[in-house]
Amino acid sequence: MKTDTPVLVLGGTGTVGSRVVARLRDRGVPVRAAGRHTDPVFDWEDPSSWDGVLAGADRMYLLLPDDVGLPDGFLARADRAGVRRVVLHSDRGVEVMGVTRLADAERAVRGSGLEWTIVRPDWFAQNFETFFRDAVAGGRLCVPVGEAKQGFVDADDIAAVAVQTLTTDAYLGEVLELTGPVALSFREALDHIGRSTGREVTFDGSVEAYRREMTAAGLPAEVVEELIEGFTRLAARGDTEPTGTVERVLGRPGRHLRDYAVEAAARGVWAPDGQQ
Numbered sequence: 001m002k003t004d005t006p007v008l009v010l011g012g013t014g015t016v017g018s019r020v021v022a023r024l025r026d027r028g029v030p031v032r033a034a035g036r037h038t039d040p041v042f043d044w045e046d047p048s049s050w051d052g053v054l055a056g057a058d059r060m061y062l063l064l065p066d067d068v069g070l071p072d073g074f075l076a077r078a079d080r081a082g083v084r085r086v087v088l089h090s091d092r093g094v095e096v097m098g099v100t101r102l103a104d105a106e107r108a109v110r111g112s113g114l115e116w117t118i119v120r121p122d123w124f125a126q127n128f129e130t131f132f133r134d135a136v137a138g139g140r141l142c143v144p145v146g147e148a149k150q151g152f153v154d155a156d157d158i159a160a161v162a163v164q165t166l167t168t169d170a171y172l173g174e175v176l177e178l179t180g181p182v183a184l185s186f187r188e189a190l191d192h193i194g195r196s197t198g199r200e201v202t203f204d205g206s207v208e209a210y211r212r213e214m215t216a217a218g219l220p221a222e223v224v225e226e227l228i229e230g231f232t233r234l235a236a237r238g239d240t241e242p243t244g245t246v247e248r249v250l251g252r253p254g255r256h257l258r259d260y261a262v263e264a265a266a267r268g269v270w271a272p273d274g275q276q
């Protein structure tokens with residue numbers, strides 16, 4: 001494994017990617033973060049932007065943005081450019097939620113001829129400050145998974161595992177399913193957040209409430225029903241079990257959602273609008 005060539009982090013300015021980049025830099029590993037606002041620019045929708053970021057990199061963290069699939073030919077292009085290892089950021093719900101774009105990407109990575117590792121995180125703890133942020137700040141979150149316990153995992157722990165897969169040979173050919181140290185229902189997770197902010201956040205895990213909210217938010221009916229289908233399968237799976245993979249790879253416990261909630265509340269992420 002070379003150490004003088006940059007590690008390419010696709011999606012390197014987002015929630016997980018920026019943390020991967022920071023951790024690699026802290027270790028003195030050369031890094032190239034790539035996205036639509038980096039120099040050089042990288043855009044999945046513009047194949048002419050690909051070679052510029054691939055050139056000279058021998059390892060890459062491949063994080064696809066939400067709703068973006070892996071374009072045919074991208075991995076072959078990476079191979080020709082000299083990339084030898086790909087670590088794919090996938091999703092622990094890939095089968096149960098039917099995430100076909102990531103199932104396809106996993107297949108492509110396995111068949112690419114490159115060294116590979118697949119990282120499959122459960123729900124990020126940080127979702128509560130990204131796409132669930134406004135609902136949490138508003139005091140009511142609706143996700144149609146009922147009381148089933150989820151494996152919320154901290155993005156910092158995902159990034160720490162990613163760095164191990166990129167900088168050692170210990171996880172080649174492995175699929176790493178990442179959860180936090182405990183499984184929690186959404187209601188339990190929101191209780192931790194409520195205790196940290198001093199403001200209660202109620203939870204509604206019913207399909208009816210979710211359908212009503214998403215429809216009121218203007219989502220097309222077929223999109224809402226597709227989302228409900230995935231969540232219903234996740235609810236039917238029931239409680240998840242922590243995998244212990246974060247602990248195995250890092251040799252320390254993963255961060256408990258309670259500790260995330262305390263830290264995020266102190267940053268003011270759920271402060272009522274206008275008070276951040």
Ligand SMILES: NC(=O)c1ccc[n+]([C@@H]2O[C@H](COP(=O)([O-])OP(=O)(O)OC[C@H]3O[C@@H](n4cnc5c(N)ncnc54)[C@H](OP(=O)(O)O)[C@@H]3O)[C@@H](O)[C@H]2O)c1
Binds near residue numbers: 066
């Ligand atoms: N949230 C969860 O609980 C969860 C759980 C498991 C797996 N996942 C998976 O994790 C991924 C999302 O990770 P994240 O939350 O860290 O992402 P994120 O914060 O949304 O960041 C997306 C990154 O991709 C870049 N990007 C967006 N559109 C792009 C384009 N057209 N071309 C090139 N780069 C582009 C963004 O930068 P620019 O916008 O500047 O281009 C940014 O660096 C998704 O694949 C999701 O399915 C999520």
